[in-house]
Amino acid sequence: MSSQDHKTTSSFAALARLLRYARGYRRQIIAATTCSIINKLFDIAPEILIGVAIDVVVNQEESFVAGLGFETAQEQITILAVLTFFIWAGESLFEYLFQILWRNLAQRLQSDLRQDAYEHAQRLDMSFFEARSSGQLVATMNDDVNQLERFLDGGANAMIQVLVTVVAVGAVFFVLSPLIALLAFTPIPLIIWGAFYFQRKAGPLYADVREKVGDLSSRLANNLGGIATIKSFTAEQREARRLKESSEAYVEANRRAIRISSAFIPVIRMAILAGFLATFTVGGMMALEGSLNVGAYGVLVFLTQRLLWPLTGLAEVIDLFERSMASTRRILDLLAEPVHVRDEGGKALQEPVKGDVELDKVSFHYPSSGAGIRDISLAVPAGNTLALVGATGSGKSTLIKLLLRFYDPSNGEIRIDGQPIRDLSLRSLRGAIGLVTQDVYLFEGTIRENLAYGNPAASDAEITDAAKTAEAWSFIEALPEGLDTPVGERGVRLSGGQRQRLSLARALLKNPPILVLDEATSAVDNETEAAIQRSLKRIGHNRTVIMIAHRLSTIVDADSIAVIEGGRVLEQGTHRELLEQDGAYANQWRVQTGQIQAAV
Numbered sequence: 001m002s003s004q005d006h007k008t009t010s011s012f013a014a015l016a017r018l019l020r021y022a023r024g025y026r027r028q029i030i031a032a033t034t035c036s037i038i039n040k041l042f043d044i045a046p047e048i049l050i051g052v053a054i055d056v057v058v059n060q061e062e063s064f065v066a067g068l069g070f071e072t073a074q075e076q077i078t079i080l081a082v083l084t085f086f087i088w089a090g091e092s093l094f095e096y097l098f099q100i101l102w103r104n105l106a107q108r109l110q111s112d113l114r115q116d117a118y119e120h121a122q123r124l125d126m127s128f129f130e131a132r133s134s135g136q137l138v139a140t141m142n143d144d145v146n147q148l149e150r151f152l153d154g155g156a157n158a159m160i161q162v163l164v165t166v167v168a169v170g171a172v173f174f175v176l177s178p179l180i181a182l183l184a185f186t187p188i189p190l191i192i193w194g195a196f197y198f199q200r201k202a203g204p205l206y207a208d209v210r211e212k213v214g215d216l217s218s219r220l221a222n223n224l225g226g227i228a229t230i231k232s233f234t235a236e237q238r239e240a241r242r243l244k245e246s247s248e249a250y251v252e253a254n255r256r257a258i259r260i261s262s263a264f265i266p267v268i269r270m271a272i273l274a275g276f277l278a279t280f281t282v283g284g285m286m287a288l289e290g291s292l293n294v295g296a297y298g299v300l301v302f303l304t305q306r307l308l309w310p311l312t313g314l315a316e317v318i319d320l321f322e323r324s325m326a327s328t329r330r331i332l333d334l335l336a337e338p339v340h341v342r343d344e345g346g347k348a349l350q351e352p353v354k355g356d357v358e359l360d361k362v363s364f365h366y367p368s369s370g371a372g373i374r375d376i377s378l379a380v381p382a383g384n385t386l387a388l389v390g391a392t393g394s395g396k397s398t399l400i401k402l403l404l405r406f407y408d409p410s411n412g413e414i415r416i417d418g419q420p421i422r423d424l425s426l427r428s429l430r431g432a433i434g435l436v437t438q439d440v441y442l443f444e445g446t447i448r449e450n451l452a453y454g455n456p457a458a459s460d461a462e463i464t465d466a467a468k469t470a471e472a473w474s475f476i477e478a479l480p481e482g483l484d485t486p487v488g489e490r491g492v493r494l495s496g497g498q499r500q501r502l503s504l505a506r507a508l509l510k511n512p513p514i515l516v517l518d519e520a521t522s523a524v525d526n527e528t529e530a531a532i533q534r535s536l537k538r539i540g541h542n543r544t545v546i547m548i549a550h551r552l553s554t555i556v557d558a559d560s561i562a563v564i565e566g567g568r569v570l571e572q573g574t575h576r577e578l579l580e581q582d583g584a585y586a587n588q589w590r591v592q593t594g595q596i597q598a599a600v
């Protein structure tokens with residue numbers, strides 16, 4: 001099956017997947033469907049009563065109602081009025097009920113879908129996020145979920161009521177006049193064929209619309225996040241043009257879908273006209289000949305419109321259905337995304353955690369690029385500091401990702417305190433590691449909230465101590481609002497050095513036995529670097545520290561330094577030992593200290 005064929009046949013498959021997901025809401029779905037059915041039955045009853053009333057006026061004591069024991073025409077009209085009251089009251093009651101039930105179901109289901117999608121996304125591997133834009137994910141969890149909500153709010157009820165109308169009105173027709181029933185129902189196959197034809201045409205178009213929404217959201221998110229870069233390169237007009245291109249692509253995708261869906265109503269209206277004219281003309285002739293009761297003729301004329309006219313709503317319903325199923329596929333596809341790094345290990349690290357780290361012949365390669373590491377073995381005794389140095393792309397950060405189990409190695413094993421990390425729960429493993437990266441991410445909120453992120457129960461005294469240890473307290477204390485100072489989105493209200501110190505304090509407040517610094521000082525000024533270095537001397541006491549650094553001056557006191565090149569350990573030893581070896585490390589040291597000029 002081609003991808004195009006797959007798209008055209010997948011709307012009902014998406015509906016089936018949605019019903020499987022919503023099986024916990026079976027009672028609510030049944031209750032809402034039942035109310036929709038009863039409401040529609042009450043809705044078509046007045047047309048039948050109109051025909052019965054005509055029969056009463058024309059035939060009086062010989063009418064259909066007279067046969068039920070109501071002899072005078074006045075009694076018959078009175079009982080019809082009472083029935084009309086109860087029918088209208090019943091219709092109103094069940095309309096209220098189905099709206100409450102469907103809308104509450106829509107709210108509950110969209111909330112659960114969004115929550116489940118987000119929680120599942122949190123469990124997905126880092127490779128998933130590295131291969132997809134955040135804008136696409138936000139569009140799926142927000143706009144796509146809202147699209148499904150809109151369908152459940154009204155579209156589901158409309159589909160059910162159209163089906164009930166066809167079945168109920170068809171039954172009345174065949175009871176009153178099988179011939180007219182056949183004539184009235186003649187256009188229905190054309191209408192149904194048209195509905196499915198337009199559904200097949202519109203399905204892939206609306207799938208494309210949802211993709212364009214994701215692209216547009218991604219463009220907006222990227223541009224707003226990089227507004228400083230855009231301004232610095234005076235690229236506002238260029239980015240405005242790129243956004244317009246994405247916006248116009250979305251408009252064009254919608255235009256193609258609208259062109260198909262809009263053609264549905266005119267075609268259906270002509271089919272409805274044919275059915276109505278058949279009932280109107282043939283039924284009228286039969287009534288004149290006396291072979292059809294006048295009241296029955298009135299019922300058939302009114303019910304023909306009641307039968308056929310709502311089918312024009314199929315265009316809008318199918319339009320809404322296709323949009324929502326395109327969204328549903330994206331949501332459920334996200335929920336079906338496999339998790340490769342599974343949290344299957346139920347063990348916790350034995351307390352107290354010493355922080356002994358060992359990598360035993362570890363290999364890993366990224367599927368997209370083939371880069372990675374090969375047969376790396378390293379040991380970091382508890383309380384020691386290991387520094388990793390090497391060129392960009394040599395595999396240093398990959399080792400950190402494997403230690404945190406963002407990825408699993410293809411070969412080899414990583415152990416903490418002698419326990420393989422695959423056997424540990426992710427909470428226990430990652431709870432024992434504090435990570436400070438070069439690219440500091442601060443959440444929108446206050447300094448206090450960001451520092452306590454890894455330890456929400458921390459007291460103000462503990463927060464202050466961590467800030468002092470990271471040499472962040474001096475600038476926090478100088479701020480007008482202190483710990484309650486808002487940091488802005490991603491910490492934009494703070495300098496790079498301030499953000500870096502807060503990141504270090506945040507990791508310290510977690511009090512991890514293992515601290516990982518991934519180029520934590522490469523983007524800060526000399527003063528901040530000196531402050532962080534002073535902090536590290538205090539922090540590293542009785543704590544395992546793994547550092548990635550480009551500035552070799554920051555790691556001269558490390559217990560061990562490993563030079564990584566091409567995914568392998570090229571050299572290893574202390575700063576003094578590596579200088580004596582006069583290899584790659586010694587050469588880089590001479591370059592950075594100005595003893596020799598770097599090769600061009």
